[in-house]
Amino acid sequence: MVQIMWLVLGGTALVAALRAGRSARALLVGRWAVGILFIVFGALVNAVWLAADHAYYGEFAEPSPFPFVRDTWASLVVPHLWLFIGLLIVCELLAGALILAGGRWAQAGLVALIAFHVGQLAFGGVLWVWAPLMILTLSLMLRAERRAGTARTAGARTSARAPVA
Numbered sequence: 001m002v003q004i005m006w007l008v009l010g011g012t013a014l015v016a017a018l019r020a021g022r023s024a025r026a027l028l029v030g031r032w033a034v035g036i037l038f039i040v041f042g043a044l045v046n047a048v049w050l051a052a053d054h055a056y057y058g059e060f061a062e063p064s065p066f067p068f069v070r071d072t073w074a075s076l077v078v079p080h081l082w083l084f085i086g087l088l089i090v091c092e093l094l095a096g097a098l099i100l101a102g103g104r105w106a107q108a109g110l111v112a113l114i115a116f117h118v119g120q121l122a123f124g125g126v127l128w129v130w131a132p133l134m135i136l137t138l139s140l141m142l143r144a145e146r147r148a149g150t151a152r153t154a155g156a157r158t159s160a161r162a163p164v165a
Contacts, residue, residue, distance in 0.1 A: 091112070
């Protein structure tokens with residue numbers, strides 16, 4: 001169920017991101033898809049999994065082609081799951097909320113999630129498919145957010161200079 005929702009929301013965000021540069025509605029749809037993805041199917045799901053089943057995280061790094069990643073995960077993260085997965089939960093929740101806020105807040109959240117997905121590439125496996133698609137999606141949304149912010153700023157300057165009748 002969770003993986004299906006990741007695909008549905010990720011696909012929705014990708015399609016919206018492809019149109020977000022030309023459509024304010026598409027940008028809004030993309031924001032909501034990414035926000036829900038990270039708040040509900042990121043933070044909330046990780047919280048449930050952490051509380052219910054620690055074993056899920058034990059083998060997360062196994063697909064990584066890098067021994068450093070596998071060894072560090074096993075020796076540092078797994079013994080301190082509540083700390084590291086707790087930080088992950090807080091960061092996913094914060095990034096999702098920032099994106100839903102829109103404007104400059106959304107830009108900060110998108111930059112954070114782009115960095116997060118670049119980091120996911122070290123884990124290999126299915127993340128080598130998911131992360132590049134999300135990096136593309138988030139980058140397109142970031143570009144659209146920046147353009148929308150520039151347009152809002154230019155519009156505010158123009159209306160401030162317009163003579164009042």
